Amino acid sequence: MGRTIKKARKAKPKKSKKKTEASSSSNHAVASGPAKVWQPGVDALEDGEELQFDPEAYNYLRGFGIGWSCLSFDVVRDQLRLVRSEFPHTLYGVAGTQAEKASLNYIGVFKLSNINGKKREPIPASAVDGDTDVDSDSSSDEEDEEINEDTKPILHLKKVAHAGCVNRIRSMTQKPHICATWGDTGHVQVWDLSSFLNSLAESGASAPKEDDIIHKHLPMKVFSGHKDEGYAIDWSPLVTGRLVSGDCNKCIHLWEPTSNNWNVDANPFVGHTASVEDLQWSPTEADIFASCSVDGTISIWDVRTGKKPSISVKAHKADVNVISWNRLASCMIASGCDDGSFSVHDLRSIQDSLVAHFEYHKKAITSIEWSPHEASSLAVTSEDHQLTIWDLSLERDTEEEAEFRAKMKEQANAPDDLPPQLLFAHQGRFCVHIIAEQLFHP
Template sequence: SGRPLSLSFPMGRTVKKAGKSKSKKGKGTKKADASSSAAAAVASGPAKVWQPGVDALEEGEELQFDPEAYNYLRGFSIGWPCLSFDVVQDQLGLVRSEFPHTLYGVAGTQAEKAPWNYIGVFKLSNINGKKREPIPSSKVDADSDMDSDSSSDEEEEEETNEDIKPILHLKKVAHAGCVNRIRSMTQQPHICATWGDTGHVQVWDFKSFLNSVADSGPVAHKEDDIIHNHVPLKIFNGHKDEGYAIDWSPLVTGRLVSGDCNSCIHLWEPSSSTWDVDTKPFVGHSASVEDLQWSPTEGDVFASCSVDGKICIWDVRTEKKPCMPIKAHNADVNVVSWNRYIY
């Protein structure tokens, strides 16, 4: 058994229980029980905000979320646990601040047996919550607002939770082996790439499945449980090992990089309706490539990070060596991201 895919919209607060807790490995507890126990822990106190790197986490202590830190929090299961998911861009507009919300996404499973794996193409709709009020200008205002609004807020929250339920529409597409990572292309969101534990990288066109869930009504159908067989647009088996690192270029439509646990990175270039994958890899890491990300401003430049503790900057126009190798840490570097506000 495992935990299902969950989506939430956090506002950032983590609370530490004051007392000792039971083992952290109990995965059989229902989500509802977990939510209620977390709420009880916060309410009963004493509790405080836990600061990573400042506060120590004692043996037996367990971090709990504060339900009041969220406008909306709910779990959605697509069946098996998922190692990766991605939000698929839609045509519903960029500025969406009012409830109810709708979003589209893709997720890949980690099933008990390899043949049971699939990719979930889904739509979440009728997502309702309570919009957070602006921060009060003074403590007096905050106290008075809290006293006057507490009862009405509780009633509103109960109505939101009980009367307005979110809707999940799901299409399942068979996938050979566990999906280590899945990414949707920015320019053509229905095109997705998956990294499998089989060592294969595949590119898919999920347009028909996204259209199907988009046209779905207010009730989920039984056929949502059917696992569909779908032929990928491209399968690359040139990696010598499985991997997790993969990223679409935000500037060059269809350009892709994939990195494996054998330290190799391959460049994918779009060619009419398929992709040409350079069989000669970029070489500069000495251990597993954990993450890749294209520059948001330079279409030929991408960054990588690795278990070897290095971050490398690459240019596809030069030799397949890093332009700038940086020893960033003595331990693994698992995630890399460009600053999109300072160029």
């Protein structure tokens, strides 16, 4: 029997009747009355209304910024392993800025520590027992958290000067202190950020004043062989130091590591008819990588067999912005489109590869990532300011859903047309949001 969309019931942004009421109390003020699932791009706010998130939907939610807007960031893998079941958590990351002046750009190397949260039941006991007034408990918990200084997260930041805006940044799997950046200057650069990460690891409880200093630091390698700027770049998870970079001029270059540097093949891989938007290495085959393009296709390449794609699939009717290769089911690859749709393809059946196609998001898909825990789950972000989490193994079961609605009473006030595969929706903007135990990147 397929599961219902019960998990989606937890994502319930709430309305407050007046902005003045919300602003005069806690930042997390919650209106009284039954909650409603908010659908961005579908529902509209009335005069004097604003959205409030439901704290019961999150183990932890916190927003932060590193200065200028960032088009790309990556989680830096550490020694704490993938499964992190006990709070507090610590997170290391890198991000690249899009400053208003080229000279003001930098790589932000950051550490977010003292991430505290709570484990929650899938269905609150109070809801099953018939007590629907869960907001008061949630509000009191949040007030206690705000009063207790020990529960506040700590952000430490190091800024490394970067020539021009950073289109994309990626940390190497095997050596996380090595990062590659794609700049709008048309250069791909590789950086050793170990000194900054080591400094962050030794940082104390308070953020130092030197966080505002932009450090001068030379890259290990600068490649200027691309004829245009680009966004596509990926490190191999199987061959340490192997890299591919793709540009807006349809070309893909292969980087092979040497003892202390890289040899970049000047003869590019060419097969797309428009800009290469994203690249990803196979999780199981060391010589295979995938690409996607503005031409609407996904291509599979084998570095041993020449400079043309081995497979090419027409995946979307518009630009394919991003792809993600499933690490737990390596025959599956997901893609996100400029029209707001995303798809899943099975590479074992090229002629009829489409497994799933969703048109939930209202604007362009900006990132997509399979879960490292469950082969059927993936996260999607969009320019409609949503992050959604999906489980493709789910099917709608009307009997089970009716039983769940009866248990939840008015709290299960969700639209009937939500896809059953949709588990969770987060809406936010202007800052990086870290959602504990929902972040798919290990």
